[in-house]
Amino acid sequence: MTSTELAKKFNVSRGMITKIWYDSNLKGKEHNTSHTTEIDICGQVFGKWTVLYKTDKRNTGGVIYWHCKCECGTEKDVLGTSLRSGRSLSCGLHSNISKGNVKIADILDAANISY
Template identity: 30%
Template sequence: MARKLIDLTDERYGRLIVLKEAERKGYTRRWLCKCDCGEERIISQAQLRSGKTTSCGCYNRERSSQANIVDLVGERFGRLVVLEDTHERFQNKVVWLCQCDCGSDPIKVPSTYLTTGDTTSCGCLRRENGSKLQDYNEKNLRTDGVFTPLLKSKLRSDNSTGVKGVAINKKNGKYRAYLRIKGKQYYLKEHFTLEQAEAARRVGEEKLHRPYLEVPDEDN
């Protein structure tokens, strides 16, 4: 008389629920199981019944993650102070509950966002900086579209002459003076010496830049 085969359907083994028997591998009986985390895996009958396999692998990953958790409670990151571990995870990283200095409701932040400096406030810092930038732009943007800080910008790092607004024409070796305003670039002729080109640049600045730089601030 043939021995009745064991049916493991609907049986629970740790985090695993057996859904149905899967295709055998040789003489090994295998079962399709669903883990509490939602993953489905095919696991041998022997591994299930012996207790060697009790999850899809998520349990071991969680234990490993827990072992490597650095406790951030009480640590400060910018305006944020870490209050507690929420026991939530984002991409296998701890999500911490943090309090911002501005007094707003605590927010949840993944550890990587804190330690890399990506998140340093509840969002108030970004709003404040945005407001400051808007005020700065409004203060320095003239009605005809000229942004005065650009007129006062420093020498570019890729400038090869050491003089702002002067470049070398590689074809003939002459020094070319230029300046830009209202999105248009003006060339102030080419000169044999750097001193001549620098002088031409200064004349151009007095003519095209100075009128905007002498406009008094509205607050004064």
């Protein structure tokens, strides 16, 4: 999606979209070691996950795994893309989240397949 399309979709100026992109990428660019721009999400909360720290693990697409702690105390390495897209919201042991769906999303991410 281009900035023009985004501007149209959210009914804002193209300059605004460019600024948001620039701001959100700024941190990632400074520490960018792979071809994937990764925003520092340390300390952020996604669903029941709290991001503790960045791991050295990457999937085949170069996406960073973040070490997260679930509300229930379970700790796991989760892909940054899964966290930000909302596909992984907890350790998967909670009744309101389908364990199967989370697993499939993880596999697709690991294989770097867009769906």
